[in-house]
Amino acid sequence: MINLNGEPTANFVGKTLTELLQQKTDTTQNVVVELNGAIIHRDELDTMTLSENDHVELISFVGGG
């Protein structure tokens, strides 16, 4: 299990952050990925994989300003 935006979430241990993003968000370029308190930058998302008990926050931005 990982913790995703505060919710225990199954089936992502061993998957990459890109795979998580693709399944959990509509528009990946509007989302910033925070893993265990650190921002993971775009070029690392394809290679970084999730481990048991990781805390992930997908910070989704909406339009308007």
Added chain:
Amino acid sequence: MTLKFEGLDVQDFYLGMKERNVADSTAPLSQAHVTIAGAGGLGSNIAIALARSGVGHLTLIDFDTIELSNLNRQQYKVSQIGLPKVTALKQNVLEFNPFITIDTQQLEITDANIPDLFADCDVACEAFDNPAAKAMLMNGITAHFPDKPLVMGNGMAGIHPTNNMITKQQLPHVYICGDGTTKGAEGLMAPRVMVCAGHEANAILRLLMHLPVLEEE
């Protein structure tokens, strides 16, 4: 007509403008430099609030020019349609506070120019409309300047109640203001955009005065 300030010397004019400001804010704010990314509804209101508060140095960045559809929420005038936003905003802001310096950059912020554009500021302020640009800036600032405060806006559309708009600490140096959910496609109106801009500007003042952003001392 005799203007009320006629005959005042510059120092008295300056002090008169500060009379109702919070005690001990003048010195720290007058030394501060804030760079604002975007000069639309958020950026124009934030720039005015910071200038009126006495923030001494502003950098305004936006590639765009003023259109009719901006006038419902952005601090521009009919006479300024067609002007670059940063040029018009500098004109307007200097009428509210002539004692500050304003640098303008009419360009698009990208991954590549973030290191140059944000190197000198004390606080980076995100005031874009486009959600992908918001995410790009958060990625870039946290990568290149991990200890620099970043204040952002996210979710201010429509005419929903304003009591669900907050300032949230996302990371030790990153604060995100707004309701987090309402999308610009439903329409953007001046009041909620101004509430979000007020959240951002107030968070910036607290950072510049070394006060905790979210708690009273």
